[in-house]
Amino acid sequence: MTSVGVIANPASGRDVRRLTSGASVFDNAEKASMVLRLMHGLAASGIDEVVMMPTAPSVAGVLRRQLATRQPPGSAPLPALRFLDQPVTETARDSERAVAAMVAEGVAAIVGLGGDGTQRLIARGCGEIPLCPLSTGTNNAFPEMREATVAGLAVGLVASGRAGTDGLRREAALHVRVERAAGDRDPVEDLALVDLAVTGQRFVGARAVSRADDLRELLVTHASPSAIGLSSVAAALDPVRRGGRQGLHVRLAPVAAAPRRVVVPLAPGVVVPVGVRDHRRIALGEAVELEPADGSIALDGEREIELRRDDRALVRLVAGPRTVDVDAVLRAAAHEPRRALATA
Amino acid sequence: MSTTTPPAVGGLTSQELLAGYRTMRVIREFEERLHREFATGEIPGFVHLYAGEEAIAAGVISHLNDDDYVASTHRGHGHALAKGCDVDGMMAEIYGRYDGICHGKGGSMHIADLSKGMLGANGIVGAGPPLVCGVGLTARIRKTAQVGVSFTGDGGSNQGMFLESLNLAAVWNLPVVFVVENNGYAEATSNEFHSSGLDVAKRADGFGIPGVVVDGHDFFAVHEAAGEAIGRARRGDGPTLLECKTNRYYGHFEGDQQTYRAPGEVEELRATRDCLDGFRAAVTEGGLIAAAELDAIDAEALAQIESSVARAKAAAVPDLSEVLTDVYVDY
Known part of the structure; x- marks a missing residue:
C-alpha cells in the first residue's frame, strides 16, 4: 500500500503580517479544498491512502463534507483519507508529532500546505522522504504557489516509484547552533530553508520580520530575483540558484550609514530600501560565525531564537x-x- | 488630543518592561486573592476571574492613553487595572463599599471609571464592540486621535452585535481595535461545540478588515501586534480584529465546578504557558532585567493587594439614601 502524508497547518496565514504588510489571508476552507484537489491528482497514480495531521474542525470538517459531495464522473477512485491518532494542541508541536508519525509509518512522500514556517518544521523531521511544499499565502519563499491537482499528479508519480529520483531536488538549508555564555540557558539548534537573519528586536514576540532598519546580517540558501521576503535583499546583490552548492552572506546596516543600498520587496506590498555593508558567497559545508549582537535570529522570516551579545x-x-x-x-x-x- | 505613537516593535524600554510586568502581577495577585476571599462568602454578587489572561490586558492597554477608551467584559478586572483604575477603589467596589470607584453600587461586573477611559465591565456578553464603535465615531467627528478598544470572549464573538460592530467599524473606517480573548470556553461550552472554524480572527475577512491571531500567553507577542493595530487605528487606517489565544485558570465564575475541563488541564497550563513565568524567563535570560527587580515588584503587588483587602473590609457600605444617586445623568 502506498501512502502520502499531508500536513495542512490550520494556523498559517493569520500572523501579524496582515497588519505590517499587504499579506493576504488564506482561509481554512481553501486549505481543505486544496487537499481534496491534491487527492484527485494522487488518485491518478493509484495512491491508496492519504494520511493527515488531525486539526480542529476547520480543515478536517470542511474536507469531510467535500469528500462526501464532490466526485467528478470518470475520475479515479480517491485515496482513502486517514487522520493520525494524536492530540490537537494547535501549536507547532502538532506538525512535529505528525511528521514523526508519518516517517515511522513509512509514507512515500509528504505534502506540506503552509508557509515557510510549516515547511521548516516538516523539513526538520522528514529525512529523505520527498517533500512537496505548497504555499498557502503570499509571504513565502520556499513553498511554491501551485495548483494542488497538478502537484498531486507529480507527487503521485514520485510516491508510486514511477518518476524515479530524477524529479527530486536536493535543497540546501542553513543550520544554526547558538551556544549560550550564561549558565542555565540551553544551546539551541534549528534550521532555515531560505533565509536566516539577525534582527535587533530582542523578543520573538509576534515573530514576523517586516522591517529592514534593524537587520544586521542575512544568510540565504538561494536568492531568486523574483522572490519576496528577506532573500530578495540577497537576490538584488547576487542572485544564487536554488539547489546549488552556494549560498550568500550579506551584512547589513541602517540605510543612512550604509555604503550601498538596494530597493527590495521585503513583504507583500512593502518595497523599501535596505542598507548593505558587504556580501559574499558561501560554500556548502562552510560555517559562518554571526557577529555578537543583542537581538534575535529569524528563520525564514520569523523570529525564533532570542540572542544575547555574549552568545556564540x-x-x-x-x-x-x-x-x-x-x-x-x-x-x-x-x-x-x-x-x-496513461499506463497506470 | 492624543498624539502618542506606539513604540517601535520590540523596542521596549526597561521602564516599559517593568510596567508591563507590574500590571500583570497586580492583576494576578488581585484575582488570586479574590478567588480565596470569594469563598468566604463576604463578597456580594458574582465574580469572573481573569487569572491566566493577564498578558492580553497588559500588552494591549499599555499602548493606550487616559483619553483612549476601553469597553470590557464580565471578566473585566484585568482590563480596569491595566487601564489605570485605582486598586483600592476596585477592591472596595467588588466588596460593595462606598469607597469603591462606583460607590459600591456597580460591583465586579459594572466597574467603570470614565476619568481613566474605562467604559466599564459589562454583564451583557458581546456588548463591548458596539460601545467602541461609538468611541470611534466620536473621535472621527471631533477629529481627535483617540482609539477605542473592546474586549470580547470567544462566546461573545458569536453574538450578532459583535459581527454588526465589525461591519459598522469597517464601513465607517473607525479607529477601533476589537480584541477577542479566546480562552476556549463560552461559559461551559468548549469552542469546538460553539464556533464554526478555528479562528475568530477569520471572521474579519468577511468585512474586509485585517484579522490577526497571537499567542495570548505571550506579553511580547500581544504587545507587538496590539501596537501595530492601535497605531493603525490612530493613523486613520481603520479597525482591526485581534484574536488572542489564551486560557483562564479558574471557572467561568467563582463557584463553577468546571466539570467540562479535563483533569490536570489547568495545572498543565500553569506549569507550561503562564504569562508571568514566560515574561520572567525572557527578560532575565535576555539579561534585560535582574530577577531581583521582578521579585521586588512581586512583593509590592502582594502588599498592595493585602492592603486593599484590609481597607475594603473596613470600609462602609453605601447608605440607603444613596440608592438613587449615580443612576441618572442630568444633561
Whole structure:
C-alpha cells in the first residue's frame, strides 16, 4: 500500500503580517479544498491512502463534507483519507508529532500546505522522504504557489516509484547552533530553508520580520530575483540558484550609514530600501560565525531564537530535504511512456 | 488630543518592561486573592476571574492613553487595572463599599471609571464592540486621535452585535481595535461545540478588515501586534480584529465546578504557558532585567493587594439614601 502524508497547518496565514504588510489571508476552507484537489491528482497514480495531521474542525470538517459531495464522473477512485491518532494542541508541536508519525509509518512522500514556517518544521523531521511544499499565502519563499491537482499528479508519480529520483531536488538549508555564555540557558539548534537573519528586536514576540532598519546580517540558501521576503535583499546583490552548492552572506546596516543600498520587496506590498555593508558567497559545508549582537535570529522570516551579545552563534550551509520538482517530474512523464499516467 | 505613537516593535524600554510586568502581577495577585476571599462568602454578587489572561490586558492597554477608551467584559478586572483604575477603589467596589470607584453600587461586573477611559465591565456578553464603535465615531467627528478598544470572549464573538460592530467599524473606517480573548470556553461550552472554524480572527475577512491571531500567553507577542493595530487605528487606517489565544485558570465564575475541563488541564497550563513565568524567563535570560527587580515588584503587588483587602473590609457600605444617586445623568 502506498501512502502520502499531508500536513495542512490550520494556523498559517493569520500572523501579524496582515497588519505590517499587504499579506493576504488564506482561509481554512481553501486549505481543505486544496487537499481534496491534491487527492484527485494522487488518485491518478493509484495512491491508496492519504494520511493527515488531525486539526480542529476547520480543515478536517470542511474536507469531510467535500469528500462526501464532490466526485467528478470518470475520475479515479480517491485515496482513502486517514487522520493520525494524536492530540490537537494547535501549536507547532502538532506538525512535529505528525511528521514523526508519518516517517515511522513509512509514507512515500509528504505534502506540506503552509508557509515557510510549516515547511521548516516538516523539513526538520522528514529525512529523505520527498517533500512537496505548497504555499498557502503570499509571504513565502520556499513553498511554491501551485495548483494542488497538478502537484498531486507529480507527487503521485514520485510516491508510486514511477518518476524515479530524477524529479527530486536536493535543497540546501542553513543550520544554526547558538551556544549560550550564561549558565542555565540551553544551546539551541534549528534550521532555515531560505533565509536566516539577525534582527535587533530582542523578543520573538509576534515573530514576523517586516522591517529592514534593524537587520544586521542575512544568510540565504538561494536568492531568486523574483522572490519576496528577506532573500530578495540577497537576490538584488547576487542572485544564487536554488539547489546549488552556494549560498550568500550579506551584512547589513541602517540605510543612512550604509555604503550601498538596494530597493527590495521585503513583504507583500512593502518595497523599501535596505542598507548593505558587504556580501559574499558561501560554500556548502562552510560555517559562518554571526557577529555578537543583542537581538534575535529569524528563520525564514520569523523570529525564533532570542540572542544575547555574549552568545556564540554558528551558521552552516548544509544539505536540506529532497523536494519534488513538479515541472521536472511531469516533463519526464510526458517524454517517457513508462512513467506516464496513461499506463497506470 | 492624543498624539502618542506606539513604540517601535520590540523596542521596549526597561521602564516599559517593568510596567508591563507590574500590571500583570497586580492583576494576578488581585484575582488570586479574590478567588480565596470569594469563598468566604463576604463578597456580594458574582465574580469572573481573569487569572491566566493577564498578558492580553497588559500588552494591549499599555499602548493606550487616559483619553483612549476601553469597553470590557464580565471578566473585566484585568482590563480596569491595566487601564489605570485605582486598586483600592476596585477592591472596595467588588466588596460593595462606598469607597469603591462606583460607590459600591456597580460591583465586579459594572466597574467603570470614565476619568481613566474605562467604559466599564459589562454583564451583557458581546456588548463591548458596539460601545467602541461609538468611541470611534466620536473621535472621527471631533477629529481627535483617540482609539477605542473592546474586549470580547470567544462566546461573545458569536453574538450578532459583535459581527454588526465589525461591519459598522469597517464601513465607517473607525479607529477601533476589537480584541477577542479566546480562552476556549463560552461559559461551559468548549469552542469546538460553539464556533464554526478555528479562528475568530477569520471572521474579519468577511468585512474586509485585517484579522490577526497571537499567542495570548505571550506579553511580547500581544504587545507587538496590539501596537501595530492601535497605531493603525490612530493613523486613520481603520479597525482591526485581534484574536488572542489564551486560557483562564479558574471557572467561568467563582463557584463553577468546571466539570467540562479535563483533569490536570489547568495545572498543565500553569506549569507550561503562564504569562508571568514566560515574561520572567525572557527578560532575565535576555539579561534585560535582574530577577531581583521582578521579585521586588512581586512583593509590592502582594502588599498592595493585602492592603486593599484590609481597607475594603473596613470600609462602609453605601447608605440607603444613596440608592438613587449615580443612576441618572442630568444633561
